[in-house]
Every structure is written in structure tokens, then in C-alpha cells.
Amino acid sequence: MTTATTDLNFFQVKRGLFSWIFSIDHKRIGLLYLYSLMTFFLVGVTLGVLMRLELLNPGKDIMEAQTYNQVFTLHGVIMIFLFIIPSIPAVFGNFFLPIMLGTDDVSFPRLNLLSWWIYIIGSIMALSTLVFGDGPADTGWTFYVPFSVNTTTNVTMSVLAAFVLGFSSILTGLNFIVTIHRLRAPGMSFMKMPLFAWSLYATSWIQLLATPIIGITLMMIVAERFFGVGLFDPSIGGDPILYQHLFWIYSHPAVYIMALPAFGIISELLPTFSQRTIFGYTAIAFSSLAIAFVGYFVWGHHMFTSGMSGTGRIVFSIMTFLVAIPTAIKVFNWVATLYKGSINVQPPLLYALAFIFLFSIGGLSGLVLGALATDIHLHDTYFVVGHFHYVMFGGTGFAFFGALHYWFPKIWGKMYNITVANIAFVIFFIGFNVLYFPMLVVGLMGMPRRYYDYLPEFHIPNMISTFGSWILVTGLLLMLGNLVAGLFNGKKTGRNPWNSISLEWQTPSPPPLANFDKLPELPEGGPYNYKND
Amino acid sequence: MEHKNEQPNEAQGHHISSYKEHFSTLAALLLLTVLTVAVSVFGADLRSLSVATALLIATIKALVVAYYFMHLKYEHKLYRWLLLVVVLLFVLFLVVTSIEYLNR
Numbered sequence: 001m002t003t004a005t006t007d008l009n010f011f012q013v014k015r016g017l018f019s020w021i022f023s024i025d026h027k028r029i030g031l032l033y034l035y036s037l038m039t040f041f042l043v044g045v046t047l048g049v050l051m052r053l054e055l056l057n058p059g060k061d062i063m064e065a066q067t068y069n070q071v072f073t074l075h076g077v078i079m080i081f082l083f084i085i086p087s088i089p090a091v092f093g094n095f096f097l098p099i100m101l102g103t104d105d106v107s108f109p110r111l112n113l114l115s116w117w118i119y120i121i122g123s124i125m126a127l128s129t130l131v132f133g134d135g136p137a138d139t140g141w142t143f144y145v146p147f148s149v150n151t152t153t154n155v156t157m158s159v160l161a162a163f164v165l166g167f168s169s170i171l172t173g174l175n176f177i178v179t180i181h182r183l184r185a186p187g188m189s190f191m192k193m194p195l196f197a198w199s200l201y202a203t204s205w206i207q208l209l210a211t212p213i214i215g216i217t218l219m220m221i222v223a224e225r226f227f228g229v230g231l232f233d234p235s236i237g238g239d240p241i242l243y244q245h246l247f248w249i250y251s252h253p254a255v256y257i258m259a260l261p262a263f264g265i266i267s268e269l270l271p272t273f274s275q276r277t278i279f280g281y282t283a284i285a286f287s288s289l290a291i292a293f294v295g296y297f298v299w300g301h302h303m304f305t306s307g308m309s310g311t312g313r314i315v316f317s318i319m320t321f322l323v324a325i326p327t328a329i330k331v332f333n334w335v336a337t338l339y340k341g342s343i344n345v346q347p348p349l350l351y352a353l354a355f356i357f358l359f360s361i362g363g364l365s366g367l368v369l370g371a372l373a374t375d376i377h378l379h380d381t382y383f384v385v386g387h388f389h390y391v392m393f394g395g396t397g398f399a400f401f402g403a404l405h406y407w408f409p410k411i412w413g414k415m416y417n418i419t420v421a422n423i424a425f426v427i428f429f430i431g432f433n434v435l436y437f438p439m440l441v442v443g444l445m446g447m448p449r450r451y452y453d454y455l456p457e458f459h460i461p462n463m464i465s466t467f468g469s470w471i472l473v474t475g476l477l478l479m480l481g482n483l484v485a486g487l488f489n490g491k492k493t494g495r496n497p498w499n500s501i502s503l504e505w506q507t508p509s510p511p512p513l514a515n516f517d518k519l520p521e522l523p524e525g526g527p528y529n530y531k532n533d
Numbered sequence: 534m535e536h537k538n539e540q541p542n543e544a545q546g547h548h549i550s551s552y553k554e555h556f557s558t559l560a561a562l563l564l565l566t567v568l569t570v571a572v573s574v575f576g577a578d579l580r581s582l583s584v585a586t587a588l589l590i591a592t593i594k595a596l597v598v599a600y601y602f603m604h605l606k607y608e609h610k611l612y613r614w615l616l617l618v619v620v621l622l623f624v625l626f627l628v629v630t631s632i633e634y635l636n637r
Contacts, residue, residue: 209619209622213626239634242630245630245633249626249630296622296625296626297625297629300629300633307637308633308637309632309633309634309635309636309637310636311632311633311636312629312632312633312636312637315629315632315633
């Protein structure tokens with residue numbers, strides 16, 4: 001009986017809907033997250049495309065100003081809270097962290113399942129704003145006071161949704177910290193741990209320590225709306241800038257919740273596809289912790305034009321520039337890893353290279369915004385929108401899809417069509433740049449964000465940007481269609497189609513319920529010792 | 534019987550607090566609550582320090598709860614370090630925000 005069970009992979013052990021939605025297997029929970037995340041992502045993409053369609057020409061095209069305000073808010077809430085914050089940790093962290101550590105599950109499997117259920121409840125709450133009351137919030141995903149206290153739209157439900165989603169994030173972070181401390185395979189010291197695990201470790205600490213602050217802050221909005229406590233209303237002794245402080249104390253570290261796991265993915269992809277030891281393992285590992293730590297003290301750079309003190313602005317600007325150091329350490333180490341490597345150009349590598357390129361544009365445009373003088377001109381313009389889409393979508397989004405292409409054969413035991421994946425990547429990459437680069441330009445020209453209308457001189461860049469959104473969606477649909485086709489018709493793959501030495505490639509594809517069919521062997525000389533240097 | 538129940542818990546490193554300890558902690562928390570009210574009602578002279586005083590008393594109360602009710606006192610040192618890191622982080626948030634606020 002036991003032998004028969006071990007021969008089955010985790011898909012085959014149990015069947016039926018309940019065996020999935022009540023599963024405590026980390027792999028199934030990872031996939032539950034993947035399916036739900038992708039659903040919400042496509043909703044967010046649809047809203048984004050509708051916004052771009054509205055901006056195709058000056059004046060009203062397809063929606064009223066108020067509808068546009070609600071659409072960009074819901075787009076932000078979905079993409080930030082439902083997709084990008086949970087994305088890599090909840091999907092690939094859940095699925096691969098225990099396998100990469102050589103163990104059979106996370107420390108608290110039931111808590112893991114609970115976190116998915118909380119995520120689903122929070123997501124339903126966020127989407128319910130579409131059908132109840134006066135529709136979705138129109139405040140932007142930042143819920144800035146005093147507007148969020150006064151508007152009649154569904155702000156309360158939106159912030160409650162973000163509050164609930166925060167618990168899911170905290171539970172995942174807690175689970176990963178304990179798993180990394182307690183369940184590493186014998187012989188795997190912290191310095192022999194894969195860099196993806198390191199990045200999840202740094203991320204988890206931010207999730208655990210910063211998320212409660214946003215929870216309390218959002219509850220303060222609810223208290224203000226219902227009881228008029230006077231926390232943020234100056235007429236009764238409150239301070240609206242205090243809200244911005246509290247919001248960004250969480251939401252800036254949250255940027256690193258989104259970005260750090262992506263860095264971990266890139267650190268896995270590059271050694272595999274260049275068959276070379278990662279350059280500067282220790283520096284990459286500790287730069288994750290440094291980013292997590294310094295990232296706690298840069299939140300004020302979102303508030304340079306809010307009326308905060310000059311001293312505060314200078315301190316936050318200096319701290320912002322400091323974050324560039326550990327980030328640049330990673331980028332240089334990644335590029336150095338490729339040097340003299342046996343480069344094997346496959347779809348996951350293409351996404352990794354695109355990540356470095358796009359994230360560098362995002363990071364460098366971030367420095368322009370981190371400098372006090374230039375930020376005065378660029379604050380709340382489309383330059384900011386272009387910047388964070390390059391960082392979040394060009395960075396984390398591309399890393400997410402790179403990871404999906406990389407681990408696809410491991411998760412499902414089948415291979416997608418490589419040629420179609422390459423074509424989809426090219427379309428996706430071109431579409432991305434055609435969509436977002438004009439935003440940087442039009443932002444420099446002075447076009448403000450969050451308006452459904454604009455002056456005639458901004459027409460051409462906006463038109464190009466909207467064309468870009470169509471190209472991007474074409475690439476995205478081709479990529480997802482190719483992956484879904486691979487699920488049904490893909491060729492079966494062995495344990496290790498990419499010739500990696502990481503632990504997850506020692507196990508069968510798809511992995512068995514207990515992750516390994518034989519005791520995993522840690523690679524001698526660390527997780528990236530490819531022995532061809 | 535009681536002794537038997539205690540054995541496995543002790544073996545796992547769990548501490549069982551006495552009634553005396555529970556009630557002393559409760560008394561300390563009630564006293565600190567009375568002090569908070571007293572300061573807010575009678576301590577008008579504290580002016581800008583009134584918030585700091587309330588925060589200080591609240592912090593002491595939170596530590597008492599963590600130490601006795603939540604058994605931090607009997608846990609591994611690591612947990613105390615973790616709490617210290619979190620408290621320090623919180624203090625840093627307050628300090629940085631205050632520097633900005635006071636220089637406005």
C-alpha cells in the first residue's frame with residue numbers, strides 16, 4: 001500500500017474538488033494560489049486595457065470620469081493586493097520552498113490552507129464592491145484621506161478586503177520563516193540554502209512585521225468614516241499627512257515584498273541557463289536582507305510633495321539612494337554570472353534577461369523620483385505610472401512568468417511548445433515597452449495621472465501606449481494559451497529537462513506527495529556548484 | 534493526576550503559571566490602567582508629554598502581558614530578542630515620523 005502510494009504523484013493521490021480546496025499539501029495549495037491569482041490577474045488586465053482604451057483619444061471615449069476613477073482604483077487594488085503581493089511567494093514559494101529545502105511540507109500545513117481561504121475571502125470582498133452600494137472605491141489603491149473618508153463609494157469594503165488579505169500574507173510569511181529555520185535538510189546550512197529561499201526569508205520578515213501596520217491604518221479609515229474620530233481630519237485635530245506616513249510605512253516595504261522574491265527567481269534562472277556558479281552568492285543573499293532592512297526607512301519618498309518637512313525629505317531621499325546599492329549588487333552579480341557561461345537560450349532565460357533590462361529602467365527612473373528636485377516636477381505624473389509598471393510588471397511580472405516557464409515541466413511533468421513560448425515572449429516584451437515607455441515620456445511632458453481626459457499635446461504618446469496594450473495582451477494570451485496547450489498536449493519530461501543541480505530537479509516530475517522518492521543529495525560545494533568555472 | 538499532566542508539558546518546555554502569578558499580573562495591569570486614567574484626568578500639566586506618558590504606560594502593560602500571560606519570560610532567549618527587534622523597529626518608525634512632524 002505504501003509503495004503504491006509513493007509511486008503516485010501529488011495530482012494522483014486524491015481526486016475531486018474537495019481534495020484540492022481542503023488540501024494541506026503545499027504543492028496543491030501553491031497551485032490553488034496560481035489558479036486564483038491568474039483569474040484575478042486577468043480581471044486586472046481587462047480593467048487596464050479598458051483604461052487604455054479610454055485614453056486612446058482626448059475626451060470621453062468609452063467611460064465617464066467617475067467610472068474611470070473606479071476602474072483605476074479596482075485595477076490597482078486587484079493588481080497590488082490580489083496578484084503581485086502574493087504572487088511569487090504564494091505560488092512558487094509554497095510549491096518549491098519545502099522541496100528546495102529537502103523537506104516534505106511547510107511547518108504549518110493547516111495554517112497554509114487557512115491563508116489561501118483567507119485570500120479567497122478577501123478577494124471576494126474586494127470584487128464585491130463591483131455589485132454593492134455605489135460601486136468600487138474611487139480613491140486610487142492608496143485610499144488617501146481626506147477623500148477616502150468623504151467619498152460615498154465602497155471604500156469601507158475595499159479597505160476591509162485589504163485588511164483581510166493582509167492576514168493571508170502574514171500567515172504565509174510566518175510559515176516560511178519557521179520552515180526555513182526548522183525544516184532545512186540535514187547539512188543545509190543557511191549559507192548552503194538556495195537564493196530563492198533567501199529571498200523568501202527576507203520577504204517573509206517584511207510580511208510579518210510591516211503588514212500589521214497597514215491593517216491598523218486601514219481600520220483607522222473605517223473608524224474615521226463611521227465615528228469621525230479625528231485621526232486624519234485637521235478640523236478636529238487630525239493630520240492627513242499622518243495617514244500617508246502610516247500607509248507608506250507598510251506600502252513601501254510592500255514593494256520589496258513584491259520585488260525580493262522576483263530577485264530570488266532570477267538568481268535561480270541565471271545559473272541554470274548559463275550552467276555556471278552564481279557570482280557573489282553571499283553578497284546576493286545579504287543584499288536581500290539589506291534591501292528588506294533599508295526598505296523600511298524610505299517610505300517618505302512617496303510624500304515629497306505632501307507638505308512634509310524639508311528635513312524629513314532630505315533624510316528620506318538619502319535613504320532612498322542607499323537602497324540602490326544592494327539592488328545594484330544583485331544586478332552586477334547576475335550579469336557577472338552570465339559571463340563565460342554556457343548560455344542555453346530558453347524561454348525562462350529570456351524572461352530573466354528581460355527582467356534585468358526592464359527592472360534596470362524601472363530602478364533608474366526610480367532614482368529620478370527619489371531625487372527631491374526632479375520629483376517636484378514628476379510627482380503624480382505618468383512618469384510615476386511608467387516607473388512602477390517597469391518595476392512591478394517588468395520586474396516581478398516577468399520574473400513570475402519566467403518562473404512559470406521554468407518550473408512548468410516540474411509541476412506538471414510536461415513541456416510546452418518552446419518555439420511558441422519564444423514568439424509569445426517577443427510579442428509580450430515589445431508590447432510591454434510600447435505600452436509603458438510612452439508613459440515615461442508623457443510624464444516628463446507633464447501629463448498628470450488619474451484623469452480620464454488629457455490635453456491634445458499628449459495625444460500621440462497615449463495612442464502609442466494604447467496600441468502597446470493590444471500588443472501586450474496578444475503576447476500574454478499567446479503565452480497563456482501555449483502553457484494551457486502544454487498542460488493537455490505537452491510532451492512528457494523527465495526529472496531535469498534544464499539540467500539544473502537544484503534539489504527540486506532531483507525529484508520526479510510531477511513530484512510525489514512526500515516530495516522525494518529517494519533521499520535528496522545536497523550538491524557538493526553549495527547549491528550552484530556547476531563545476532565548469 | 535495533576536502532577537502527571539504537568540510532566541509532559543514540562544518535558545516539552547511549557548510553563549504552567551500559578552494562580553498567584555496570574556492574579557498579580559492582572560492586578561498590575563489594572564493598576565496601570567488606573568494610572569493611565571489618572572494621568573489623563575489629573576495630569577493636564579504634562580501637556581505635550583501626555584501622549585508620551587500614555588504610550589509609555591501602554592508599552593509597560595504590553596510587556597507585562599507578553600512576559601507573563603504569553604509566557605515570554607519562560608521561553609528561549611531568541612524570542613525576547615525577536616520582540617526587542619520588533620519594538621526597536623516600531624520605535625524607529627515613531628522617531629523618523631516625529632522628526633518629520635516636529636520640523637514641519
